[in-house]
Every structure is written in structure tokens, then in C-alpha cells.
Amino acid sequence: MPPKSSSPRPADVTRRNEASRRAILTAAFDLAGEIGFDKLTIEAIAARAGVGKQTIYRWWPSKGAVLLDALLALSEPDNAAEAPEAGLPDTGDLEADLKLVLRATVAELADPRFDRPLRGLTSAIMHDTDLAATYAERLQSPVDALKRRRLESARAAGQLAPEVDLDIAIALIWSPLMDRWLLRSGPLTPEFADRVVETALRGLRP
Amino acid sequence: MPPKSSSPRPADVTRRNEASRRAILTAAFDLAGEIGFDKLTIEAIAARAGVGKQTIYRWWPSKGAVLLDALLALSEPDNAAEAPEAGLPDTGDLEADLKLVLRATVAELADPRFDRPLRGLTSAIMHDTDLAATYAERLQSPVDALKRRRLESARAAGQLAPEVDLDIAIALIWSPLMDRWLLRSGPLTPEFADRVVETALRGLRP
Amino acid sequence: MPPKSSSPRPADVTRRNEASRRAILTAAFDLAGEIGFDKLTIEAIAARAGVGKQTIYRWWPSKGAVLLDALLALSEPDNAAEAPEAGLPDTGDLEADLKLVLRATVAELADPRFDRPLRGLTSAIMHDTDLAATYAERLQSPVDALKRRRLESARAAGQLAPEVDLDIAIALIWSPLMDRWLLRSGPLTPEFADRVVETALRGLRP
Amino acid sequence: MPPKSSSPRPADVTRRNEASRRAILTAAFDLAGEIGFDKLTIEAIAARAGVGKQTIYRWWPSKGAVLLDALLALSEPDNAAEAPEAGLPDTGDLEADLKLVLRATVAELADPRFDRPLRGLTSAIMHDTDLAATYAERLQSPVDALKRRRLESARAAGQLAPEVDLDIAIALIWSPLMDRWLLRSGPLTPEFADRVVETALRGLRP
DNA sequence: TTCTAAACGAGACGGTACGTCGGGTCTTAGA
DNA sequence: TCTAAGACCCGACGTACCGTCTCGTTTAGAA
Numbered sequence: 001m002p003p004k005s006s007s008p009r010p011a012d013v014t015r016r017n018e019a020s021r022r023a024i025l026t027a028a029f030d031l032a033g034e035i036g037f038d039k040l041t042i043e044a045i046a047a048r049a050g051v052g053k054q055t056i057y058r059w060w061p062s063k064g065a066v067l068l069d070a071l072l073a074l075s076e077p078d079n080a081a082e083a084p085e086a087g088l089p090d091t092g093d094l095e096a097d098l099k100l101v102l103r104a105t106v107a108e109l110a111d112p113r114f115d116r117p118l119r120g121l122t123s124a125i126m127h128d129t130d131l132a133a134t135y136a137e138r139l140q141s142p143v144d145a146l147k148r149r150r151l152e153s154a155r156a157a158g159q160l161a162p163e164v165d166l167d168i169a170i171a172l173i174w175s176p177l178m179d180r181w182l183l184r185s186g187p188l189t190p191e192f193a194d195r196v197v198e199t200a201l202r203g204l205r206p
Numbered sequence: 207m208p209p210k211s212s213s214p215r216p217a218d219v220t221r222r223n224e225a226s227r228r229a230i231l232t233a234a235f236d237l238a239g240e241i242g243f244d245k246l247t248i249e250a251i252a253a254r255a256g257v258g259k260q261t262i263y264r265w266w267p268s269k270g271a272v273l274l275d276a277l278l279a280l281s282e283p284d285n286a287a288e289a290p291e292a293g294l295p296d297t298g299d300l301e302a303d304l305k306l307v308l309r310a311t312v313a314e315l316a317d318p319r320f321d322r323p324l325r326g327l328t329s330a331i332m333h334d335t336d337l338a339a340t341y342a343e344r345l346q347s348p349v350d351a352l353k354r355r356r357l358e359s360a361r362a363a364g365q366l367a368p369e370v371d372l373d374i375a376i377a378l379i380w381s382p383l384m385d386r387w388l389l390r391s392g393p394l395t396p397e398f399a400d401r402v403v404e405t406a407l408r409g410l411r412p
Numbered sequence: 413m414p415p416k417s418s419s420p421r422p423a424d425v426t427r428r429n430e431a432s433r434r435a436i437l438t439a440a441f442d443l444a445g446e447i448g449f450d451k452l453t454i455e456a457i458a459a460r461a462g463v464g465k466q467t468i469y470r471w472w473p474s475k476g477a478v479l480l481d482a483l484l485a486l487s488e489p490d491n492a493a494e495a496p497e498a499g500l501p502d503t504g505d506l507e508a509d510l511k512l513v514l515r516a517t518v519a520e521l522a523d524p525r526f527d528r529p530l531r532g533l534t535s536a537i538m539h540d541t542d543l544a545a546t547y548a549e550r551l552q553s554p555v556d557a558l559k560r561r562r563l564e565s566a567r568a569a570g571q572l573a574p575e576v577d578l579d580i581a582i583a584l585i586w587s588p589l590m591d592r593w594l595l596r597s598g599p600l601t602p603e604f605a606d607r608v609v610e611t612a613l614r615g616l617r618p
Numbered sequence: 619m620p621p622k623s624s625s626p627r628p629a630d631v632t633r634r635n636e637a638s639r640r641a642i643l644t645a646a647f648d649l650a651g652e653i654g655f656d657k658l659t660i661e662a663i664a665a666r667a668g669v670g671k672q673t674i675y676r677w678w679p680s681k682g683a684v685l686l687d688a689l690l691a692l693s694e695p696d697n698a699a700e701a702p703e704a705g706l707p708d709t710g711d712l713e714a715d716l717k718l719v720l721r722a723t724v725a726e727l728a729d730p731r732f733d734r735p736l737r738g739l740t741s742a743i744m745h746d747t748d749l750a751a752t753y754a755e756r757l758q759s760p761v762d763a764l765k766r767r768r769l770e771s772a773r774a775a776g777q778l779a780p781e782v783d784l785d786i787a788i789a790l791i792w793s794p795l796m797d798r799w800l801l802r803s804g805p806l807t808p809e810f811a812d813r814v815v816e817t818a819l820r821g822l823r824p
Numbered sequence: 825t826t827c828t829a830a831a832c833g834a835g836a837c838g839g840t841a842c843g844t845c846g847g848g849t850c851t852t853a854g855a
Numbered sequence: 856t857c858t859a860a861g862a863c864c865c866g867a868c869g870t871a872c873c874g875t876c877t878c879g880t881t882t883a884g885a886a
Contacts, residue, residue: 140389196377548802587789630860671864672862
């Protein structure tokens with residue numbers, strides 16, 4: 001990600017040290033997983049990456065931006081394939097497919113290696129609208145597109161009522177999970193995911 | 207709220223200076239509304255409240271705990287009445303009542319005086335399980351009880367399917383709002399609230 | 413020692429709790445010996461003595477004053493006898509007597525139990541003229557009187573030149589020891605004490 | 619002066635900011651003269667010098683060390699000349715020369731601009747053996763060398779008894795002054811200095 | 825012997841400074 | 856020119872004590 005925007009130094013991207021960039025992203029992700037985002041410091045990232053602090057400040061506007069890039073980088077290196085994000089499963093059975101996806105999400109969020117960086121990034125997004133915009137563009141909107149595509153497929157198959165707003169449908173299905181995860185307002189179990197899918201779909205079917 | 211637990215000094219609650227306590231809570235809430243929770247500092251709260259820092263550290267384990275108490279205190283002083291929390295409206299028309307409540311929530315969350323402290327507190331809760339526990343006990347569970355009571359009333363009136371899990375129902379209705387608010391993943395409008403209520407209720411009715 | 417002066421409350425000496433007073437002085441002296449005067453705190457004295465802080469502030473103006481009293485109290489309890497201060501030895505041989513006294517002083521100053529409190533008190537006196545005045549009156553002047561008496565006896569015996577100013581003589585004999593002790597500008601040995609006495613007396617004899 | 623020793627970070631002396639160093643020393647000396655050493659705080663020095671606290675903690679282990687450096691720096695900048703320390707006066711008349719020097723010392727110690735920092739530094743030295751060692755090496759021993767040189771010159775001129783230990787002689791001449799100054803055990807006047815010189819020399823002459 | 829005012833143990837309070845941490849900027853050397 | 860290293864100014868941290876100020880609770884002299 002380029003620096004804030006236009007302001008201080010454009011910074012010549014072509015001269016950028018790729019090894020340092022990867023070391024920083026790896027260090028940031030690992031440290032966020034180990035000690036949590038809020039205890040994460042730029043100094044610690046720089047030290048772990050064997051990099052000067054300035055090299056971080058030159059290329060990223062905040063530690064949230066570093067972490068966002070770090071998460072994005074998790075998919076990139078496998079480059080072309082992009083298998084993990086190639087699409088939501090579509091067996092023709094919407095309920096089963098959604099349960100599968102949500103159960104996978106539940107499992108991922110239960111792993112501290114992912115919970116902590118994601119939680120931290122989410123918290124950063126809550127407070128930093130610039131970062132939120134980048135997040136929306138780079139992570140959320142592609143993922144939402146996948147969800148929407150699956151629901152469109154279901155609608156085409158007559159499994160969803162035509163008049164249902166897909167944005168609302170997505171919110172109904174995924175928000176309860178996010179809420180439980182972020183606020184720990186209840187146990188985040190596969191069963192909960194199943195119940196949410198079942199109940200939401202009651203209202204989404206024709 | 208007494209300090210974490212047993213460890214250093216129990217601190218004698220009977221000797222507590224009530225004026226200082228209120229000054230701290232007021233200062234914390236106001237400052238959080240003015241500059242945001244993450245830029246809020248204990249020193250600033252102490253200075254604004256005309257209080258020594260130690261007086262804050264003596265009674266609260268973190269600035270999140272201060273802010274939680276500050277929010278709780280907003281209802282208390284109105285004492286017995288407790289009108290605002292007396293219950294959700296129950297006109298017999300569940301959909302209308304829910305829309306009313308959700309629209310009010312949307313309005314409140316749009317006001318920076320509430321958005322900022324609440325957002326900060328929510329962020330703190332995400333990272334601090336002790337605080338989350340206190341939050342769950344003092345704020346979330348009473349509010350959830352009100353929601354649940356309204357839904358039970360609706361179920362008794364035959365407006366909800368008997369087999370619906372009320373916790374899931376609550377999640378379906380309120381989570382989409384929280385998600386949009388926290389992550390700014392879309393505009394948080396009264397219309398959105400209406401759509402969510404309508405769609406969720408499709409699946410909750412008998 | 414009574415409080416500062418007239419100002420707030422005269423404090424009724426007759427009601428004073430003797431047990432607390434002794435506990436404070438003992439605690440102050442012991443703590444000064446253990447951790448040194450500058451790390452000594454009123455709170456620690458109060459805690460060790462099992463006494464409220466106010467009881468110290470009520471009766472002493474500063475921790476230096478407490479420590480001075482503590483040192484004075486070391487001689488008092490042996491009551492009337494006052495043997496240790498009854499007078500400097502007077503065998504008729506001035507040089508031998510002085511060497512004896514100075515060697516004893518050297519030994520005392522080498523003992524951390526005395527070095528630390530005395531060093532701290534001396535430091536306090538250096539910065540606090542009120543305390544210095546009390547010190548001069550209660551400790552220094554009686555001791556100086558003893559020294560002067562011994563030198564007068566020597567002068568009467570024809571061992572000192574009549575024209576010598578006794579204050580100067582006292583300074584010449586004792587100051588080098590104090591200097592070495594306070595500033596650690598050289599080893600504080602019995603031999604040093606002997607040399608000083610010998611050299612000083614060369615100039616003091618008729 | 620580099621930090622205590624090896625422990626945390628050696629701190630790269632070549633990168634040190636000379637302007638900050640001088641500002642700190644000047645601020646420390648001035649403040650010590652204005653408010654006294656014991657009321658001197660690191661924070662005040664940093665504020666007056668327009669410097670971060672850490673810049674002081676990085677390079678000095680204690681405020682005593684700062685003040686010692688500040689005093690040493692008073693002579694340095696005049697660099698080569700070093701006139702003030704070029705040597706004690708040597709007119710051939712030892713008694714007159716010593717009186718001159720001691721009277722000058724008395725005058726200096728009477729000036730609060732010097733009394734306060736020196737008194738504070740002396741007090742710090744009394745309690746801090748590390749600092750005392752630095753002091754002995756950097757300030758005391760060069761000064762003592764000057765004194766010793768003058769006395770050797772006098773001995774060569776037959777004005778001192780050959781058998782007199784010069785360390786003892788130095789102590790006899792200068793200690794009484796230091797004592798009166800530090801403990802205010804009597805008026806520190808030029809007359810006192812004269813008397814001390816006269817009496818001490820009685821015993822030091824052949 | 826009771827009453828009452830003080831001294832007392834305890835410790836909360838408004839403050840000041842501590843020594844440390846990390847932020848973000850700036851400078852120096854080396855590749 | 857970018858980088859690793861790290862010194863710098865700054866602000867906040869959480870802690871330790873300061874000296875003052877209540878709180879009940881002894882306690883000792885006067886009534």
C-alpha cells in the first residue's frame with residue numbers, strides 16, 4: 001500500500017525492497033497473533049523484521065494498514081490460483097453450502113492465530129475511516145461479491161424469494177456470527193451457525 | 207466498580223469520594239465524545255475531573271472500565287423511574303415496535319456524542335475479556351432481557367413461530383445494525399433498519 | 413520536637429502517645445540503617461511503626477527531624493548516667509586521649525548501622541537550616557563543649573599554646589575525619605586518625 | 619558520561635547531539651543554582667533544556683551525574699587556557715598564598731550561584747559511591763594535585779617540615795573550611811580561613 | 825464515672841515526579 | 856536513493872510518596 005496519499009514523499013515504488021516488505025508483513029501478522037493487535041508496536045515489528053522503523057513509516061500510514069496488507073498477502077503469494085477465494089461452494093443446496101461456509105468461518109475465528117490479528121484489524125477499522133475504506137475495497141467487497149454471487153445463483157434456482165434484497169440477506173446470515181465473535185456475547189459454535197442459517201433462510205425462501 | 211479483585215489493596219468503598227467518582231465518569235464520557243476513546247487518556251480524564259490519577263487507578267482497572275461505568279451512570283441518576291429501560295414498546299404490532307426501536311438506535315448511533323464513547327467501549331470489550339464480562343453482566347444482559355421479553359410477548363400473541371429460538375431471533379434482528387455501525391460496511395439508515403426487520407420477521411412468523 | 417511553630421494546632425504534648433513516639437524513632441533509625449536516608453519515606457516509617465502518617469506529621473516537621481530525634485533518643489534511654497557523653501577521656505596525655513577518641517569515631521562511622529543514618533542526617537542538615545539549627549543546639553554544641561573542655565584541661569596543663577583558638581583547634585583535629593567520611597576522599601583508618609592528631613598537635617603545642 | 623555501564627544499550631556516542639548535551643548541562647547548573655539541588659528534577663531540566671527526558675536518561679545515570687558534568691563543563695569550554703586551574707599561586711610566601719586561595723574559596727562558597735549546585739553535588743556524592751568515584755577522578759584528584767604541587771614547592775623551599783605527610787597537610791588546611799561550609803557549624807569568614815592557615819602552618823613548618 | 829476533646833490507626837485524596845515505553849521525525853553510514 | 860540503525864522530542868503510562876484531609880476508635884483529663 002502506498003503512503004497516505006499525495007502529501008510528503010511520493011516514495012519510489014520501483015526501488016522498494018521486496019524482502020523488507022515481506023519481512024514486515026510476516027512479522028506483523030505473527031506478532032499480532034502472538035501478543036494481540038493492541039500490544040503490537042511498530043518498534044516490535046521493525047525489530048522482528050530486522051528493519052528500520054522508517055521503512056515502515058515510509059510505506060504504511062498506520063499499523064492497521066500494515067496488518068491489513070499482511071492479511072491480504074496471505075492469499076497473494078499463492079498468486080494466480082487464488083483457490084481459497086475462487087468462490088463459495090455451490091452444490092445446489094443453499095442451506096448446506098451456507099452451513100459449510102459458516103462453520104469454516106467459526107473454526108477460523110476460534111484459532112488464535114487468526115482471531116487476534118483479525119480482531120485487531122477490525123478494531124482498527126472501527127476507528128480509522130481511511131483504513132476502513134481500504135479494507136472495504138480490498139477485502140470486504142471481493143468477499144461480499146462472492147457471497148452475493150452464491151445467493152444470486154440460489155435465487156436463480158428458485159431457492160430465494162425474488163423480492164429479497166441480497167444485501168439484507170447477507171447481513172442477516174453473516175452479522176450474527178460477527179457479533180458473537182467480536183463481542184463474545186455468546187458461544188460461537190457450529191450449532192449456532194447452523195441455527196442462524198436455518199432461521200434466516202426461513203424468511204428468505206420464496 | 208471495585209478494583210479487579212483481591213490483589214493489591216481492596217480499597218475501602220465506604221470512604222470513597224462520591225463527588226470525585228461522578229466527576230471522573232462525566233469527564234470520561236465527555237472526553238470520549240469529544241476526542242474519541244482511543245485518544246482518551248487517563249491523565250486527561252484526571253485533569254478534566256480535577257482529580258489525581260491515582261484516584262482513577264484505585265477504583266478502575268482500565269479506561270474501558272471507567273467508560274463502561276460512565277455509560278451505566280447515564281441511566282442511574284434518573285434513579286427509580288428508569289423509564290428509558292422500562293421496557294421495549296409493546297403496541298401489539300411487533301413489526302412496528304421493532305422498527306421504532308431500531309430507528310431510535312440508528313439515530314443514537316449517528317450522534318457523535320454517543321457514537322464515539324460507545325464505539326470506544328465496544329472496541330475495549332473486544333480486547334478485554336474481563337471488561338467484556340462486566341459489560342455482559344451490567345449492560346448487555348439487562349438489555350437482552352428486554353428484547354427477549356418483547357419477543358416472548360409477541361410469541362404469546364401468535365406473531366412468532368413457537369419453535370424459533372429467541373436468542374437467534376434477537377441476533378438476526380439486531381446484529382445487522384451493529385455490524386453496519388461498527389464496520390461502516392454500508393449506510394446506517396432508518397430504511398436499512400426497516401428492511402432488516404421486515405426480512406427477519408418473514409422467517410420468524412409462524 | 414514540637415510542630416513547626418505556632419501555626420495550626422499547638423498539639424497537646426501531655427496527651428502524646430509515648431509508645432508511638434518510640435516506635436517511630438526506632439523504625440526511622442532502623443530503616444535509615446537498612447535502606448539509607450534518601451530512600452527512607454515517611455510512609456515506610458509509619459508502616460513499620462504501625463502508626464498513622466499523621467502522627468508523624470503532627471510531631472515532626474520533616475523526616476530529617478525524625479531521624480535527628482531518633483539519634484538523640486539513642487543516648488537518652490540509658491537515662492541519667494549518660495555515661496557515653498560524660499566527658500572525653502582525660503588521662504593527662506592529650507595525644508593519646510585524642511587518638512583514642514578519634515579511633516572510636518572511625519570505628520563507629522565504619523558501621524553501616526551508624527554510617528547510613530548519620531550520613532543521611534548530615535545530608536539533611538546541609539539542606540535544611542531549621543534542622544541544622546536544631547542539630548547545632550541538641551547534638552553538636554554539647555559534643556563541642558566536651559571537646560572544648562578537654563582542650564581547656566590540656567591548656568591548663570601546659571600542653572597547648574595559650575594563644576591557640578580552641579574552635580580552630582577543634583576544627584583542625586576533627587574536620588579531616590568528617591571530610592574523609594562524608595566524601596570518601598580517602599581511606600578512613602585509625603592510622604589516618606593518628607596522623608591527623610599528631611600533625612595537628614605539632615602546631616597546637618606551646 | 620556514558621550510561622552506568624554495559625547493561626541496556628551502550629548508546630552510540632558518535633551520534634550524540636552536542637547541542638542537547640550543552641543545553642542539558644546549562645539548564646542543570648542554572649536550575650540547581652536557582653532552586654537548589656534537592657528540588658531539582660529531571661523533568662525540569664529536560665523542560666528548561668527543551669529536551670526529552672529520555673535524552674537525559676540515555677546519557678546520565680542520575681541527576682547527580684548530570685550536575686557533576688555540568689560543573690566540569692564550566693572549565694572545559696575555555697579549553698586550552700584552563701587558566702583557572704593552571705595552578706595555585708606561588709609567590710614564595712606559603713602562608714599568604716594559602717590565605718589568598720582559601721579566601722577565594724570562602725567567597726565562592728558564599729555565592730548562591732555556586733553554593734547551591736556544589737552543596738547538592740556534594741550531598742549526592744555522599745550517597746552515591748559510583749558518582750563519588752567519578753567525582754574523585756574528574757574533579758577532586760586534579761585539584762588535589764594542584765594543592766600538593768604547591769606544598770611540595772613550599773617543602774623544597776624549606777617552608778614545610780620534610781617529615782610532614784602532604785595528604786595530612788592538605789586535609790588540615792582545607793577540611794575545616796569544607797566542614798563549616800557544609801554543616802554551617804560556624805561563620806565561614808575570611809578571618810576563619812586565615813586563622814586555620816596560621817594554626818595549621820604552625821605545625822607544618824620545620 | 826461519665827463525658828468530651830484530643831490523639832490515634834487507617835487510608836482516600838489532589839498532586840508532583842519518577843523512570844519507561846512507544847510514537848513519529850530526523851540524521852548518519854553503508855550498499 | 857533506499858535502507859538499517861538509532862538518537863531525538865514528545866506525551867502518556869502506571870507507580871511511589873508527598874502532605875492534607877476525613878473517618879471511626881481509643882484514651883485520658885475535667886466534670
